[in-house]
Amino acid sequence: MIESKYDTKAKTYDPILPAPKEWPVVRLGKNRKEFVEEVVNASFSKILQLRGSTELLKEELEITMFKERLRVKENPWKVDPEDESLFWSNVKKNLLHLSSDNEADVERETHDILKEIISRYANEIAGNFKPSHYSMARTIVTFGFGRLFNAAKLGSFKGLFKGKLTLQDKIHIEGETEQLRNLAKIGTIVMVPTHFSNLDSITIGFVIHSLGLPPFIYGAGLNLFNIALFAYFMNSLGAYKVDRRKKNMIYLETLKMYSDLALQNGIHSLFFPGGTRSRSGKLESHLKLGLLSTAMDAQRLNYLKANGGKADKIFIVPVVLNYNFVLEAVHLISDYLEKKGQERYYTESDQFSSSYKILSFLTKFFTRGADMSVSIGAAMDLFGNSVDASGNSLDKSGNIIDIKDYFTSNDIITENVQRDGEYTRMLGEKIVTDFYRNAQCSPSHLAAFVGFELIRKKNTKLDLYSLFRIPTEDLEIEYDEFARIYAKLRDIVIEYEVLGKIKVNQALRVNNLEMLIRSGVNSVGTFHAQRPLLFNKEGNIITNDLKTLYYYRNRLDGYGFEKYI
Amino acid sequence: MGMALKNTYNPVGVIGIGSFGTAVSNLLSNNTDVILYGRNPEQVEEVRSSRISNNQRLNKNIELTNDLEYLAGRCSIIFPIIPASTFRSLMKSLSQYLKPYHILIHGIKGLDLKGELSDLTEDTVISRSDVKTMSEVVLEESVVVRVGCLAGPNLADELAQGQPSATVVASRFNEVILAGQKLLRTDRFQVYGSNDLIGIELSGALKNIIAIASGALTGLGLGENSRGFLISRGMVEMIYLGKVLGGNTQAFLGLAGIGDLVTTCSSQLSRNFTVGYRLAKGESLDTITESMEETAEGINTVKVIRSLAKYYKIRAPITEKLYDVMFEDLSPDTALQYLMKYPFNVDIDFL
Numbered sequence: 001m002i003e004s005k006y007d008t009k010a011k012t013y014d015p016i017l018p019a020p021k022e023w024p025v026v027r028l029g030k031n032r033k034e035f036v037e038e039v040v041n042a043s044f045s046k047i048l049q050l051r052g053s054t055e056l057l058k059e060e061l062e063i064t065m066f067k068e069r070l071r072v073k074e075n076p077w078k079v080d081p082e083d084e085s086l087f088w089s090n091v092k093k094n095l096l097h098l099s100s101d102n103e104a105d106v107e108r109e110t111h112d113i114l115k116e117i118i119s120r121y122a123n124e125i126a127g128n129f130k131p132s133h134y135s136m137a138r139t140i141v142t143f144g145f146g147r148l149f150n151a152a153k154l155g156s157f158k159g160l161f162k163g164k165l166t167l168q169d170k171i172h173i174e175g176e177t178e179q180l181r182n183l184a185k186i187g188t189i190v191m192v193p194t195h196f197s198n199l200d201s202i203t204i205g206f207v208i209h210s211l212g213l214p215p216f217i218y219g220a221g222l223n224l225f226n227i228a229l230f231a232y233f234m235n236s237l238g239a240y241k242v243d244r245r246k247k248n249m250i251y252l253e254t255l256k257m258y259s260d261l262a263l264q265n266g267i268h269s270l271f272f273p274g275g276t277r278s279r280s281g282k283l284e285s286h287l288k289l290g291l292l293s294t295a296m297d298a299q300r301l302n303y304l305k306a307n308g309g310k311a312d313k314i315f316i317v318p319v320v321l322n323y324n325f326v327l328e329a330v331h332l333i334s335d336y337l338e339k340k341g342q343e344r345y346y347t348e349s350d351q352f353s354s355s356y357k358i359l360s361f362l363t364k365f366f367t368r369g370a371d372m373s374v375s376i377g378a379a380m381d382l383f384g385n386s387v388d389a390s391g392n393s394l395d396k397s398g399n400i401i402d403i404k405d406y407f408t409s410n411d412i413i414t415e416n417v418q419r420d421g422e423y424t425r426m427l428g429e430k431i432v433t434d435f436y437r438n439a440q441c442s443p444s445h446l447a448a449f450v451g452f453e454l455i456r457k458k459n460t461k462l463d464l465y466s467l468f469r470i471p472t473e474d475l476e477i478e479y480d481e482f483a484r485i486y487a488k489l490r491d492i493v494i495e496y497e498v499l500g501k502i503k504v505n506q507a508l509r510v511n512n513l514e515m516l517i518r519s520g521v522n523s524v525g526t527f528h529a530q531r532p533l534l535f536n537k538e539g540n541i542i543t544n545d546l547k548t549l550y551y552y553r554n555r556l557d558g559y560g561f562e563k564y565i
Numbered sequence: 566m567g568m569a570l571k572n573t574y575n576p577v578g579v580i581g582i583g584s585f586g587t588a589v590s591n592l593l594s595n596n597t598d599v600i601l602y603g604r605n606p607e608q609v610e611e612v613r614s615s616r617i618s619n620n621q622r623l624n625k626n627i628e629l630t631n632d633l634e635y636l637a638g639r640c641s642i643i644f645p646i647i648p649a650s651t652f653r654s655l656m657k658s659l660s661q662y663l664k665p666y667h668i669l670i671h672g673i674k675g676l677d678l679k680g681e682l683s684d685l686t687e688d689t690v691i692s693r694s695d696v697k698t699m700s701e702v703v704l705e706e707s708v709v710v711r712v713g714c715l716a717g718p719n720l721a722d723e724l725a726q727g728q729p730s731a732t733v734v735a736s737r738f739n740e741v742i743l744a745g746q747k748l749l750r751t752d753r754f755q756v757y758g759s760n761d762l763i764g765i766e767l768s769g770a771l772k773n774i775i776a777i778a779s780g781a782l783t784g785l786g787l788g789e790n791s792r793g794f795l796i797s798r799g800m801v802e803m804i805y806l807g808k809v810l811g812g813n814t815q816a817f818l819g820l821a822g823i824g825d826l827v828t829t830c831s832s833q834l835s836r837n838f839t840v841g842y843r844l845a846k847g848e849s850l851d852t853i854t855e856s857m858e859e860t861a862e863g864i865n866t867v868k869v870i871r872s873l874a875k876y877y878k879i880r881a882p883i884t885e886k887l888y889d890v891m892f893e894d895l896s897p898d899t900a901l902q903y904l905m906k907y908p909f910n911v912d913i914d915f916l
Contacts, residue, residue, distance in 0.1 A: 383665070383710070395708045397661065405665035406710070409740060410641065418739045419711075426710065 013177070013212035016185050025215045025238045028267055032126060035261070039122045043257040044115055047250060054107045058098070061113055064248040065091045071245050079225045087120065114250070121254040125240050173207055174503075175376035175438065176317075179389070183315045183379050184213050186391050188266045190295050191216060192431055193319040194284055194439075195272040197326045198224060201239070204270060204319070207374050217262055218270035219255070219291065244276075256294045263298035264305075266312055271295075273431060279336035281329065281554035283320075283435050287428040289421075296420045296427070299382050303404045304413050311404070313391050316427065318377035318434040322505070324444040324523045326551075330530075333551035337465075375503060377438040382406075383423065384430035436558060441493050442505040443520030448552035450486050451477065451524070451533045451541060453565040455549075468547055477541040485565060486517055492564055502559060524552050576600050576628070577748055578640030580655065582608060583859055584619040584721035586646035589672055592724065593644070594624035595751045600640055604647075604655075606631045621725045637662035642670070642744055644715075645699075648860040649675025649770075653702050660707035670713040670734060670745050671699045674769035675862035676869050691872045693810055698766040713741040714762060715749070716769035716821035718828035720835065724754075731755035733820045735765035757820060764816025767807045772826045773837045773863030774870060774884050775799030779830035780838035781890070781897050784845025795883070796830050801913065802883050806870060809877045837863035844890060845897045867891060882907050 028035055051057045069088045072080070094113055099105040183189060193204055201220055208216055219242035225231040240258060243251070263269055271291045274284035295314050302311040326332070380386055381403050385393040392400045406423065407413045454477050459467055490508060497504045510516050521541060524533040530545035532552055543549050575598050579590045582603035590601045601623075603609040612618045613629045630636055636643065637659060647655060652673060677697040678685065685691070697705065700712040713736030724730060734745030734756055742758035750756045759765055778799065782791050803826075804817045816822055829835040833842070840861045843853045854864065871888045874881040886903055889895035 383708075385708070395660075396706070399661065401665060401708055403665060408666050411666075416740055422737050423710070 013181065013210065015212040015214075016181055017214050025217055025267055028217070028262065028265065035265075036119075036122050036126050039126070039254065039258050039261055040115065040119050042261060043118050043122065043250075043254040044111075046257060047114065047118070047253050048111075050249075050253070054103070054110055057110050057114065058095070058106075060249060061091070061095060061110060061117075064117065064250050065095060067248050068246070075245055077223065077226055077245075079222055079231075081124075091117065117250055118254050121246075121251050122258065125242070125255055125258050170371055171203065171206060171210075172371060172373040173210060173376065174373055174440070176378045177211055177376050179379055180317055180376055181211055181213065182389060183317075183387070183391055184268060187313040187315050188263055188298075189213075189216070189268040189315055189317055189379075190263070190292075191268070191270045191317045191319055192273045192292075193270070194321055194435055195274045195277050196281070196321060196323055197277060197328055199327070200272070200277075200321055203321060203372075203374065207319075207376075208270075214268065216268040216270045218272075219259070221276075252290065256290060259291055260294040260298050260301075263295055263314060264301055264312075269295075273428065277328065277332060279332045280557075281326070281333065281336075281551035282557045283432075283439055283555070285432055285558065287431060289424045289428050292427060293421065293424045296382055296424050299403075300407045300413065300415070300420065303407060313403075314382060315379045315387060315391070316382060316431065317379045318431050318438060320375045320377070320435055320438045320440065322373045322375060322440040322442060322445075324372060324442055325525050325527055327527070329525060329551045330528060330545070330548050333547050336551075337468075337547065373440050373442070373505065375438040375440050377434045380430065380434075382427055384427060436502065437500060438503060439555075440503040440505050441508060441556065442523075443508050443516055444523040445552070445555045446486065446489060446493065446508065447517065447520035447533060448524045448549055449556040449561060450482060450489060450565070451521075451543065452546075452549050452553035453562060454482065454485060455543070455546070457565055464550075468550075470546075472543055472546060475543055475546065476536065479535075479540050482541050483513060483517055486520070487513055489561060489564055490516075492561065496559065524549070576640055578602065578636045578643035579646060580633075580636070580643060580659075581646035582612060582618055582629075583646065584621070584725075585672060585719070586644075587618040587621045587623070588719075588721040588724040589644055589646055589715075589749075590627050591621060591624050592751065592754060593748055594626050596748050597626075599624075599627045600630055600636055601627050602630050602633065602636045604631070619721070621721075633659050634662045637664075637667070641666055642668045642748065644670050644672060646672040649673050649677060649699065649862055650860070650865060652699055653677055653706065656702055656706035660709075663707045663709050665708050665710065667709045668711045668713070668741055668744055669703050669709050670715055670736070670741065671703075672715045672719075673699045673862075674716060674773060675699075675860075676770050676866055677702050678865075678869055685868050685872060689872055690876055691869070692876050693873065696810075696869055696873060698763055698770070700762055700766060711738050711741050712736060712762070713738070713745055714766050714769070715745060716765050716825060717757075718820065718824045720828060720832060722834050727753050729753050729755075731757060731820055731824070733757045733759050733765055735759040735762045735816075735821070737762055759816065759819065759821075761813050761816045763810075764807060764812030765819075765821045767810055767812040768803070768816050768819075768822040769825065770862065770866050771803040771806060771870065772799075772822065772829060773861070773866050774887060775803065775826055776829035776835055776837035777841035777844075777861075777863045777867065777891075778883055778887050780835075780841025780843075781845040781887075782841075782901075783838075784842040785897055785901065792830060796826055799830075799883055800826060802881050805879050806874060806881060806884075809879055810873070836861040840864060850891050864891065 047060075048057070051060050065088060069092065072085050072088060076084075091113060094109070098109050180189065191204070191208075193200060201218065201224075205215075215238040217238040217240060220239040222241045222243040225241060242255060259269060273287040273292060275288035278284060295316070299314045302314070305311070378386060381393045383393070383403060383406055385395065385401065385403070387393055388400075393403050395401050404413065409416070455475050456467065459470065462470070493502060493508070494504055496502045507519070508516070521533050521535060525531065525548055528545065528548060530548070531543075532545050532549035533541060533543055536542045577593050577597050578600050579586055579593065580602045582601060586601070590599045593599050603612065609629050609631045612623070616623045645652065645655065652671075677699065678691070679695040679697070700714060703709055703712045713734055715732050715734050717730070717732035719730055719732055731754065732749065734742050734749070735758070736742050736745070737760060739758075746756040746758060775795065779792055779795055782795060800817065800823060803822065804814055807817055808814065829838055832838055836857065836859060839857075840850075840853055840863065844850065850864070854861070867884060867888050870881065870884050874884060882904055886895070886900040890897055890900050
């Protein structure tokens, strides 16, 4: 009976805040104009502080103008506003016509130009959150795909209306969910997920909704807004726009200020701390600290504003997305191998190029793919200390500590950019450690690892790049050998879980090794045209795409499992 | 800023009433009030009444205590200066009183080993994760993150006489370096800063190995040519080891590296030098350690570093031969002959 398997529904959660009008993000949406103005003014002061003299500011404006005109010319995107070129020409003109004889005039004029640029940036960054759109997008995600999934699973179009299966059956949310729900009521959450796929934001949006949490805001790459379907979801789910092409200081300060002020306003936020999708398939090990530093700054300012009273507290929640299949894998790994990640303007030509492709992928994903899981890690404060149910920070012996003390020198809260930068770096390291601890090893992750490492072991004389040039017909692994190593490594992974170094997917614990291996091998990158791992007629294991197998193998990189092969 | 200093950092704590702890307390007392902690109540009582510790007269504004809670409660900046082998247990007792606002700047030139040092035998395999620098111990055992260390050519006896010298305060936090500089700086004592905390800690610890070897050369009746030879080759060995353990070359070329190395390799005042000297004179290691009042950190460091060098497959001939002399009854003469035959080829290949 297929249906009986799904009778036990996944756990459901009530919303922690009943009405949308109480959602912090809705409050932000309502006061969008005021908020953007606040961002503009704060960024303006901050930049003036960083570029003290008119001379330095003028130089910064010229650099920005030069970089922006170059970007408009060399790397235009569909989402760019039509007056982009005109705007920057005007900036150029204004900079050329600065009054040269009167210092006060020059100062006033450069300030005007600066404000104009910041204002343009801030308006572009600011999201366009509308509660009605949110409900709509939410319905599409939860209801629509859920139904689609039913139809296919139950084998008939009628299944579309049976409603037995929901997305919860497909995406398993595990870990510290209650703590997250609880802390979201008493503080501000910064969720930091791993980033493997462009689908991550939608997955996370679903997770946040399923857990009964109000929407989070997050920075989404402006490139995603090129695609109509994504643009719709992004705008609806509380995204603000991050343009990675704009690397000038004025833009970056404005962007950080947006996040900083939102956090100070108690708005739950989501950062992908890896910056971009993992190209190699490895868990992130080097984080981009820019946005994280805004959380540090907001926390310090919260204490400063509280003036000795109780300050709003910010909690970091690491989240690991455990996919068995990443649509972009083939593209990402070639990108990685060609080391193109270093390019100044990276080319956006991956498989997420159209709404149609995404929809067809989603259909496949929800109808045929193996389940995926999302691990919610334990919450911590900005210094990596664990927190109790009331949000108190605890030291290693479980004593309550006041984290205001991290920001004080001689009892006074001080602004110290170098110190807070160091704190942010330490937080980044802690998040990476937590990613590795919370990552869940599934039968397919292990299959990919064992498969690739066995191939590598047979060709120890070859480096990675030569290995990829071997014809795949020559790469066959005897089933018995594969099974022996798989079983051995499975036990080791389970031992590692006891040590708190990794998490193990329930499916990996089944006793029937043959079944386990079969399902593991069959779910490695199932939907790729060239399967990374599969059985041949003799029942041995082969690959049709070693590079992509390497991508999936990398998921278990960094644990030192190689030495057991 | 100078005028406000006394109020800004009043008072500063020092943990450890040995000769260096006492010397640092006196240095600090030029700029601020000091609370000096000793573990042994009788010793604290005795120093409190005599005002003399390790032959050094204590300045008036140094208060003595035997109470860690009192020390941590009164002082937000604390300088732990005790043997490395007792540091972790000190941190375990101290950490309950420490808050995130505390700044710890240690003056300890040794390493912490996971497990018992006595268990470390010929065949034990240890890696970097089994060995911690003192700042790493602080981070592991407490909520304190603003950690630093001080290291340099700072023989306690010479500091006590007010002879001119200098030190490095190293920390990842500029705030800690500045605090250390303000507190320690006098017109007889220069204070430099560095952000390479691990490198400076390793320099301080590793140089003790070479100091023992240098003492042994003198004990063998050899002169300054051989010392110059030893110091420069010892330096290279330190840098190779230091880089593998997480330090940068630069740290070893500064005050805490070459500066301290020259001092301890040439001075009868150095405990580590004395160990080597007496070894070469034929005394056994046990006899030497029993008769010494204070710890020579180099003895333990030789053990730890020899195991690490083995694990990471680094050539460390001086450390290895010293180990054989200290723990395997190799004669210093034979060790020297071995080193003279060792096929060093290139003089400097790390820059």
